Amino acid sequence: MINTTISELGRILKRKISRKELEELCFRYGIDIEGEGDFVNFEVTSDRIEIISKFSLADLLGRLMGIRVHRYNSLPSKKMDIVIKAAHRPFVNILYVKLDEPAGKELQDLLVIQDKFDRTVGRSRSSAAIGMFDFSNIKFPIEYREVDKDSISFVPLGFDSEKSYKEILDSTEKGKEYGSLLKEKPIVWKQKDGKIFALPPIINADFSSLTKDTRQIFVDITGNDRYAVNALTKALAFNLQFVGEVSVVRPVYKNKNIDTGLSFKQENFLINVSNVSTLLGIELSLKEIAKTLNAMDYTVKENESGLEVSPPFYRQDVIHQVDIVDDILRFYGAQRIIPSAPSSYTPGAKLQNSGMLENISSLLVGFGYQELDLNVLTSENYQFNKTGIKNDIYASLIGQKSGEITMARSNLTGEMLRFISNNLHKKFPQKLFDVGFVLEKADVDVVFKNALRLSICSCGQETNLSEIVVILERLLRDSFGEKPLDIRLDETMDGFSKLFIKGRSGLLYYGGKKIGVIGEVHPRVLNEFGIELPVSLTEVYLTEFGL
Numbered sequence: 227m228i229n230t231t232i233s234e235l236g237r238i239l240k241r242k243i244s245r246k247e248l249e250e251l252c253f254r255y256g257i258d259i260e261g262e263g264d265f266v267n268f269e270v271t272s273d274r275i276e277i278i279s280k281f282s283l284a285d286l287l288g289r290l291m292g293i294r295v296h297r298y299n300s301l302p303s304k305k306m307d308i309v310i311k312a313a314h315r316p317f318v319n320i321l322y323v324k325l326d327e328p329a330g331k332e333l334q335d336l337l338v339i340q341d342k343f344d345r346t347v348g349r350s351r352s353s354a355a356i357g358m359f360d361f362s363n364i365k366f367p368i369e370y371r372e373v374d375k376d377s378i379s380f381v382p383l384g385f386d387s388e389k390s391y392k393e394i395l396d397s398t399e400k401g402k403e404y405g406s407l408l409k410e411k412p413i414v415w416k417q418k419d420g421k422i423f424a425l426p427p428i429i430n431a432d433f434s435s436l437t438k439d440t441r442q443i444f445v446d447i448t449g450n451d452r453y454a455v456n457a458l459t460k461a462l463a464f465n466l467q468f469v470g471e472v473s474v475v476r477p478v479y480k481n482k483n484i485d486t487g488l489s490f491k492q493e494n495f496l497i498n499v500s501n502v503s504t505l506l507g508i509e510l511s512l513k514e515i516a517k518t519l520n521a522m523d524y525t526v527k528e529n530e531s532g533l534e535v536s537p538p539f540y541r542q543d544v545i546h547q548v549d550i551v552d553d554i555l556r557f558y559g560a561q562r563i564i565p566s567a568p569s570s571y572t573p574g575a576k577l578q579n580s581g582m583l584e585n586i587s588s589l590l591v592g593f594g595y596q597e598l599d600l601n602v603l604t605s606e607n608y609q610f611n612k613t614g615i616k617n618d619i620y621a622s623l624i625g626q627k628s629g630e631i632t633m634a635r636s637n638l639t640g641e642m643l644r645f646i647s648n649n650l651h652k653k654f655p656q657k658l659f660d661v662g663f664v665l666e667k668a669d670v671d672v673v674f675k676n677a678l679r680l681s682i683c684s685c686g687q688e689t690n691l692s693e694i695v696v697i698l699e700r701l702l703r704d705s706f707g708e709k710p711l712d713i714r715l716d717e718t719m720d721g722f723s724k725l726f727i728k729g730r731s732g733l734l735y736y737g738g739k740k741i742g743v744i745g746e747v748h749p750r751v752l753n754e755f756g757i758e759l760p761v762s763l764t765e766v767y768l769t770e771f772g773l
Contacts, residue, residue, distance in 0.1 A: 227267055227268065228268040228270065228277075228278065228279065229266075229268075230266060230283070231266065232264050235266075235284050238284040238468075239284055239287070241291075241293060248266070248287070251287050251290050252268070252287075253561075254290060254556065254559050254561065255290060255556050256271055256556065257269065257270055268283060273543040274286075275346065275347055275457070275461050276461035276464050276465065276541070278342050278343060278461070278465065279338070279339045281295070281468035281469070282464065282468070289557075292521070295468065298467045298471045299467070300471075301474050302473050302474070303474055303476065304322050304473035306322070306475050306477075307368070308369075308370070308475065309368075309370070309371075309477065310369075310370045310478065310479045311371040312371055312372055312413045313481075314411075315413055315426065315449060315450050316484040317354075317449050317452045317486045318447070319446070319447040319455055320444070320445065320447075320477055321445040321447070321459065321462070321463055321466065321474060322361065322442070322444060322445070322472070323442070323469070323471070323473075324441070324470050324471045325470040327441075328439050329437070329443075332469055333436060333437070333438050333440070336358065336443075337358075337436070339465055340356045340358055343462055344356055347454060347457055347458045351427040354448065354454040354455045354458045355426065355427030356445065356458065357415075357424055357426055357427070357430060357445065357446040357447075357448070358430075358443055358445050359424065359430060359434040359435065359436070359443065359444040359445075360440045360443070361440075361442035361443060362440075362442055363423075364423060364434055365417045366418070367417075368415060368416065368418070368423075369415075369416050370413060370426075370448070370477070371413065372412070372413055373412065374411065375392075376391070378390065378391040378412060378422065379391070380425075380431045382429045383431070383432050383435045384398075384432065385432060391425075394429065395408075398428075400428050401429065404428050407428075412425060413425075413448075414426075415446070443470075445462070445466070452486055453630075454630070455486055456486055460490065460540050460542065461540055461542070463540070474488070490539040491539075492537050492544075493536070494534055494535065495535045495546075495550060496531055496534055496535075497515065497519075497532050497533040497535050497547060497550060498531065498532040499511070499515060499532055502554060505548070506551065506555055506558075507563060508563055510554070510558075512532070518557050518558065519553070522553050524538065524553075535550060579773045583773070585704070585705055586661060586680065586701065586705055587659075587661065589700070589701055589704060589705070593697055593700075594657055595657040595682065596658050597658075597661075598645060598659065599662070600635075600638060600642060600645060600662060601641050601644075602634060602635055602663070603623070603631045603633070603634060603635070604631065604632075604635050604640060604644075605631060605632045606620075606632060608643075608644050609633065609636060609637060611754075612640070613637075613639060613640050613643065613724075613751055613754075614725050614751055615637055615722055615725055616723075617636050617637070617721050619667045620633055620634075620636045621633055621634040621665045634665045636666065637765060638660055638664065638679050638681035638765055639722075639725065639763060639765055642658065642681050642763065643747070643751070643755045643761070646658075646757055647757055650756065650757070654687070655685060655686025655687070656686065657685075657686075658681075658685075659681060659683065660680075660681050661679075661680050662678070663679070664679055665677070677767065678768040678773050679742075680766040680768050681764070681765050682694055683764075684761070684763070685757065686760070687759055687760070689759070689760045689762050690760070690762060691731075691744070691745065691746050691762050698744070698766070706736070709737035710736075711735070711736050712736075713733070713734060714735060715729070715731075716733045719731065720743055722765075724748070725745070726747060727745065727749075730745055730746040731743070731745025734764065734766065739770055740767075741767050741771070742764060742766040743764065744762075744765075745763070746761070746762050747761040747762070
């Protein structure tokens with residue numbers, strides 16, 4: 227959500243803009259707008275992670291209007307004596323910003339940008355976090371390193387007296403909120419004279435923090451996730467380019483294997499005019515497409531096959547040609563496309579298995595379970611690392627731009643546990659289920675095949691395996707007939723053995739055929755997801771029933 231005023235947007239655009247014109251532009255691009263009078267609130271689509279401030283929003287609206295907002299486009303390199311020595315939270319990018327004028331009234335906007343990015347792209351600072359410091363108050367050389375807790379003592383931002391490590395965590399707002407992210411040996415930013423100027427990702431020292439008189443900013447982006455750190459760096463650099471010249475600083479890594487490898491070069495895409503016309507249903511010439519993309523900050527080069535297109539460095543959402551065509555449509559305006567009736571009509575009908583799946587869903591809803599629609603695209607972290615599930619062959623994504631999305635799911639369990647961990651503030655017990663496809667290794671020509679699965683999960687103080695077994699027996703009997711359900715202990719467990727508690731889990735057999743796994747989730751796995759209550763679940767291979 228971006229909160230600003232129409233008059234402030236007009237100031238950035240250097241042009242007066244009416245509410246009606248603003249609403250039409252937002253409708254054209256797909257932005258929700260609310261508010262009354264001069265005040266406006268904007269809800270930007272989640273794929274445009276860089277549109278997070280009044281500056282980046284004004285830039286987008288300006289491009290739709292044919293107006294260019296002032297921004298420093300280059301990202302020059304700058305040398306500084308910085309050494310990275312940390313073994314955890316090891317990924318670090320550094321930016322240097324020379325403001326056009328003292329921070330002044332823009333200081334609050336800079337802090338809002340920092341906080342929003344920390345909470346969204348940075349996943350509440352767990353994957354990545356931003357630190358902003360007054361460059362003129364830092365004495366180089368500096369180190370980013372682990373230290374003993376007892377050696378940490380400085381005056382935190384907003385305080386006038388020195389505090390110990392424990393006092394910082396107990397008495398500061400940020401310490402209480404983010405203290406759980408720190409390890410046994412916390413990381414600090416330390417000057418050569420031994421003076422600490424920050425405890426990432428918690429709080430800055432008061433002497434190094436931004437003020438209204440700040441003219442030079444030292445920015446660190448630190449985290450555990452290389453992709454998140456780099457994505458956050460690019461989106462942040464873009465927003466800061468509206469208030470000053472941004473330079474990239476390359477620190478020295480003592481362990482070269484953890485260098486972020488930050489690059490502002492984007493992948494090139496080949497755009498064919500006929501493909502654009504087919505997808506949009508309108509005829510656009512090569513020159514019209516090139517002009518549109520140039521206006522949207524793309525780099526465009528014409529060749530024999532069409533247009534070679536490179537998105538701007540901050541566009542992490544562009545991963546396919548269709549994303550570029552979508553941009554063309556938004557710029558052109560969907561309201562300008564004249565609808566046409568289809569040339570032929572065909573009757574629709576339900577898929578053959580839909581009746582059976584509806585019956586399964588209805589039965590589970592009747593048992594008090596809530597149906598989910600879990601993520602199909604996920605990451606190895608949630609599928610394997612946190613769960614302990616073993617699978618050496620899975621469908622990884624090519625050209626992915628985020629560490630959060632790196633593969634297509636090979637099980638439902640990882641996303642089920644992730645859903646619970648994201649909803650710990652909701653009422654318990656939580657009784658959940660999902661019916662959906664995963665990708666499995668195929669036995670024929672193609673590498674992977676779709677496999678339909680059912681996940682049933684119960685999380686709560688009184689949860690136990692018997693509850694899931696009773697529901698599963700009733701579900702199978704009503705859906706597939708009266709056959710014996712057996713739970714057989716098996717160490718291989720189709721790769722699920724480390725997910726469950728030994729002795730409270732097993733392979734499912736129905737009428738002698740293996741149909742899935744069931745068990746109580748191991749405390750180690752629950753800790754990985756931050757879940758404090760017991761979880762019992764089953765993952766059923768519905769494909770074995772011909773579905």
